[in-house]
Each structure stands twice: as C-alpha cells, then as structure tokens.
Amino acid sequence: MGFAKLGLTALDCPRPRELAEFYAAVLGGRVEGEGHWVDLYLPDGQRLAFQEAQDLRPPAWPAADHDSQQLHLDLFVDDIEEAQAQVVSLGARALDLDDDGGRRDFRVYADPAGHPFCLVVQAS
Structure with a gap:
C-alpha cells in the first residue's frame, strides 16, 4: 500500500489559460487562475494544472x-x-x-x- 495520493497532473505549455480552456471544453469543469499557473477542476474532483513553459x-x-x-x-x-x-x-x-x-x-x-x-x- 502506498503512502501518498496523487494530487494533480501538470502540463507544461506556452499559454496555460488557453490549454486549460481546451481541456475544460473536452472534460468539463472550471478553470481558475491566470499567468504562469492555471488549474482545471474537473467535475469528478480530479485536477489538471497548466504551467507556463515558453520554450516547450x-x-x-x-x-x-x-x-x-x-x-x-x-x-x-x-x-x-x-x-x-x-x-x-x-x-x-x-x-x-x-x-x-x-x-x-x-x-x-x-x-x-x-x-x-x-x-x-x-x-x-
């Protein structure tokens, strides 16, 4: 049995808000945040995060x-x-x-x- 629980999956991308909106349209949920880090809270309680990486x-x-x-x-x-x-x-x-x-x-x-x-x- 493990001792940790997965909190989220984070994806690097040049434009975090745009990518979060893409996945929100596909999976549902609500997008929160601006700038370098944006979260997508999914309807089932899971979370995806999007982190700015300009040189991806x-x-x-x-x-x-x-x-x-x-x-x-x-x-x-x-x-x-x-x-x-x-x-x-x-x-x-x-x-x-x-x-x-x-x-x-x-x-x-x-x-x-x-x-x-x-x-x-x-x-x-």
Whole structure:
C-alpha cells in the first residue's frame, strides 16, 4: 500500500489559460487562475494544472527513435467519431487515426500545445 495520493497532473505549455480552456471544453469543469499557473477542476474532483513553459518543444509521436512522449492522457469516450469531431474543432490535431480496420479502440491526437492524448472507446 502506498503512502501518498496523487494530487494533480501538470502540463507544461506556452499559454496555460488557453490549454486549460481546451481541456475544460473536452472534460468539463472550471478553470481558475491566470499567468504562469492555471488549474482545471474537473467535475469528478480530479485536477489538471497548466504551467507556463515558453520554450516547450512538443514531444514527437511516435517516439521510438526521437524524444519520448513524456506523458499522455487517455480520455474515455462513448462515441469516438463524435469525440474526434469535437476535439479537432477545439484545436486538436490528429497524430494517429489508423484504427486497424476498426479493430483498435483508440486514436491519438495532439492538444493545441502539442501534448499527445488518446480518445479511447470506453468498454461497456
């Protein structure tokens, strides 16, 4: 049994408020803060934070022989087609949509700051 509890996940980015607003549109919740550090309080009690890093170099995808992806978020969805249309309209860009002829249950995107994240079909 561990002795600590995860408090939040923080993402470096050039514009913290903009990235927090992107994830708020995707996940819900409320954005608080300005400047170098912005928090997104999610409806289920979790929290994402966004920290200013002007010289951020987004990770490469896939990262087999380049910089590591460092971190990615898996976001569970019921309808991957609908979710894809929504995240792209919010500024995400597709990195890997090859779903192996419909057999794969996830797709990979980059958020507006370049961090990879996956939309994953939630198992019933």
